[in-house]
Each structure stands twice: as structure tokens, then as C-alpha cells.
Ligand SMILES: NC(=O)C1=CN([C@@H]2O[C@H](COP(=O)(O)OP(=O)(O)OC[C@H]3O[C@@H](n4cnc5c(N)ncnc54)[C@H](O)[C@@H]3O)[C@@H](O)[C@H]2O)C=CC1
């Protein structure tokens with residue numbers, strides 16, 4: 001994304017505002033537009049963010065759905081969030097309706113626009129947005145398991161006592177309960193993670209549960225999660241190609257991981273099927 005780009009964020013709640021703040025810190029766009037159905041939410045967030053103007057060349061203002069539809073990137077955070085104990089997929093009925101409204105209100109789209117889905121259940125909503133928007137699929141994608149992978153790298157780096165940036169490992173499948181960890185392909189500086197004695201003695205199932213349940217724990221403690229996803233989204237626009245998804249790279253998986261990933265994909269496909 002070039003520095004002159006315009007980013008719109010739909011949904012000026014905790015996630016939308018945190019993403020705006022993270023993008024402001026990164027100074028990677030000239031302007032950020034906040035869009036919401038609640039005018040006070042926009043006004044309050046814009047006023048609050050304006051107090052941080054002095055640390056950035058990026059400006060934040062309120063915008064309309066029509067303006068958002070002409071931006072370079074639109075980040076969609078509008079939607080209900082989980083209550084304590086609620087799963088992401090339980091949000092689908094409410095958030096499908098919101099997404100449908102959001103997409104209709106933004107049309108007609110700038111033909112080169114990129115839609116980045118964040119609202120949950122993010123994988124299902126991404127697939128739905130690909131269909132509802134009518135845009136080429138490579139221009140519509142979601143944050144998926146980016147945040148879960150960051151959580152995994154944090155956990156592993158603390159077990160190994162090294163920087164998170166040195167740990168390469170992915171959580172794949174659903175951004176939700178059926179996600180899987182690709183242990184077999186994870187590595188540190190080219191050395192397989194599973195060769196490290198500290199990792200060999202780890203209870204892998206317990207680690208997988210801890211990563212998958214981290215959002216539930218944060219929601220139970222403070223009602224919502226937003227800083228982690230804001231960090232992830234701010235990195236995603238930094239590396240985005242202007243055409244959207246330029247290439248998909250397969251991760252090598254063991255047979256067991258492949259089977260678990262297939263199970264996760266079928267669970268998501270059956271939810272998508274009800275809406276497509
Ligand atoms: N993908 C991920 O990794 C993550 C996703 N999320 C998801 O992000 C979403 C937003 O979470 P929060 O910001 O905490 O919720 P929030 O309740 O603070 O904000 C949601 C905002 O959406 C707005 N909104 C509702 N309907 C709208 C519409 N039709 N058009 C425009 N705006 C509309 C509301 O007015 C509100 O300001 C949730 O679905 C949550 O589950 C949250 C964290 C991580």
C-alpha cells in the first residue's frame with residue numbers, strides 16, 4: 001500500500017478504533033475514514049484519535065459508506081461481538097445482516113478496492129463478502145488465523161526464551177474453535193521446532209487449547225479483545241499488494257494435520273452453505 005492510500009474502517013467500536021490507532025502509528029496511509037451507523041461513535045472516536053494527531057502524518061476523519069466504497073482498502077469490523085462464553089459462529093445471524101447492509105451501502109465499489117474482513121465469524125463472513133460484493137475473490141480476504149498465529153509465536157517464544165520474530169509457525173483453519181497448529185512445519189531459523197527439547201516436552205494439546213481459548217479468557221476478563229487484532233491488521237496493510245492476494249503459499253502438513261484441517265474447513269463450509 002502506498003503512503004497516499006486511503007483506508008476506511010467500517011465499525012467505530014473498540015476494534016475499529018484500535019485499528020485506526022495502530023494504522024496512525026504506522027503512518028502508512030494519508031487518510032483514515034471511520035464509518036458507523038452511530039454518528040456519536042464516529043464523532044467520539046475521531047475526537048479522541050485527533051489528540052494523537054501530533055505523532056502521525058495520517059489524518060482520521062468520519063466518512064460515509066459511499067466514500068468508503070471509493071477507498072483503496074476497507075477494513076470491516078462492524079458487527080456484534082461475543083459475550084462471555086459465546087462462540088464466534090454464534091454471531092453469524094446478526095453479523096450476516098450487518099455485512100449485507102454494509103456492502104449494499106458501499107456499492108458501487110472502486111473496482112480496485114480491497115476488502116479486509118475482521119468481524120466474526122471472520123472466515124464465514126469473508127466468503128460471504130466475496131459473493132455479496134461481486135469483486136474478484138483475490139480482493140476480498142479476512143484476517144483469518146493471523147491473530148492466532150501471533151498468539152502461538154508469543155507462547156513458543158516464551159517457552160524457548162527467544163524473540164517472537166525468530167519463531168515461524170502457523171495456526172491454520174478456522175479463526176475459532178476448530179483451528180489447528182501446524183507443528184510439523186514450524187521452525188526457528190530453519191531448525192524444526194519439534195527438534196527443540198523444550199518443545200518436545202510441551203503438552204501440545206494443552207498449548208493448542210490455550211491458543212484457541214485466549215480470546216475467551218480476555219473476553220471473560222475485560223469484555224472484548226482489540227489490541228492484538230489491531231496490530232495484525234496494521235501489519236497486513238503494510239504488506240498488501242495493490243491487487244490483493246497475489247499468491248497463496250501452501251504450508252507443508254503431516255497427514256494428521258491435513259485431516260484436522262479438512263475437518264475445520266468442512267465445519268466452516270457447512271455454515272457458509274446456509275448463506276450462499
Ligand atoms: N478477526 C479477529 O481476530 C477479531 C474479530 N473481532 C470482531 O470484531 C467485531 C467488532 O468488535 P468490537 O469492535 O469489539 O465491537 P463494538 O461493539 O465495540 O463495535 C462494533 C461497532 O459496529 C457498529 N455497527 C453495527 N452495525 C453496523 C453497520 N450496519 N454499519 C456500520 N457500523 C455498524 C456499531 O455501532 C459499533 O460501533 C466483532 O464481530 C468481534 O467479534 C474482534 C477481535 C478480533
Ligand SMILES: CC(=O)C(=O)O
Pocket residue numbers: 088120147215225
Ligand atoms: C475476538 C476474537 O476473535 C479474538 O480475539 O480472537
